[in-house]
Amino acid sequence: MWHKPQLLNTLADLLFLVGAAALLAAGAVWLLRVPALPVQYVLFETPLQHTRRGEIEQVLPGSLRGNFFTLDVSHVRQTLLQLPWVRGVQVRRLWPAGLAVQIEEHQPVARWGEGYAEMINGHGEVFAALLPEAEMRRLPLLQGPNGTARQVLERFVSFREMFADVGEQPVQLNLSSRLAWQLVLADGMRIEIGREHPKWPVEARLRRFVEIYTKEMAALEARPTVVDLRYPNGFAIKLAAADAVQPKGK
Known part of the structure; x- marks a missing residue:
């Protein structure tokens, strides 16, 4: 072997590589075990x-x-x-x-549930946190069964856009355990929208009311406190100054 320089060179290179690997391994162990480079x-x-x-x-x-x-x-x-x-x-x-x-x-867009500590962000996710009471009260209130927060938020955004055209502002949307919708406007008017129906969609029902809203409201002597949209061919209203519910056709 000593008379074969090429073999000796190959062996030397191999020993060098083994030594270098050992040094690298030792350095890695040192970095892992010795409390060097602390996060400052x-x-x-x-x-x-x-x-x-x-x-x-x-x-x-x-x-x-x-x-x-x-x-x-x-x-x-x-x-x-x-x-x-x-x-x-x-x-x-x-x-x-x-x-x-x-x-x-989280960026809160509404209160959720009882409206004390839970809110909904723009992704429709419920989270528990606290805001000053004045800021909490400025957020709309959404309610519904567990797991429906995203659905309720999407409907609220759609309803809010509808009423923006007539200068009204929804502040509360409720989805009952029977999956019936109820909307409340800033002035306290409650709108009973009812349950979804394949031949009578909730959004179409509300859109029909919004389309005749300005004309019908202007003709009334008092502001309605309740509007009931759970009629196939029209809606009913309850005026603030009267107890009777007055049906309105198309």
Whole structure:
């Protein structure tokens, strides 16, 4: 073997590669086991409107365990997702000692249920959080059986667009356990829309009322308190100054 230089060169190269691999492995073990390169700061890249710094400082330190390489970023993400206003989180490492965090907060568009602590965001998702009472009261109130929040929100948006053409503002939409719809306007007028029917769709029923709304309301002596659309060929109204329900045809 000593008289074969080519074989000796090949053996030397092999030993060099083995030694280099051993050094790399030792370095990796050192980085994993030695508390080097600790995470020293967390950079929040998005402005936070509802989530408070104190809430973050209360939950985040417990998830910052390990060094720059061993820290579990998925655990950091799950920890921040537990905060009431947080809808989504992205976490990435910033060399050599930081974390960059992007937080997506819930954007409330309505109150849900009893309207005290639960709200709906623009995706139709229900979340539990608190707002100052004055801000809560400015949000419309939506109600319905469990699992119907997205459906109720979609219907509310559609109904609101209909009434915008006549200068009215819906503030409450209820879906009962029997799946009957009830809409309330800002002035307190309650509109009983009723249940969905294949030959008598809810939106068509309400659109018919909106189309004749201006003419019919102008002809009345008092503002209706209740409008009942649960008639195939018309609707009925109850005036504020009278107890009788007055049917209206097409």
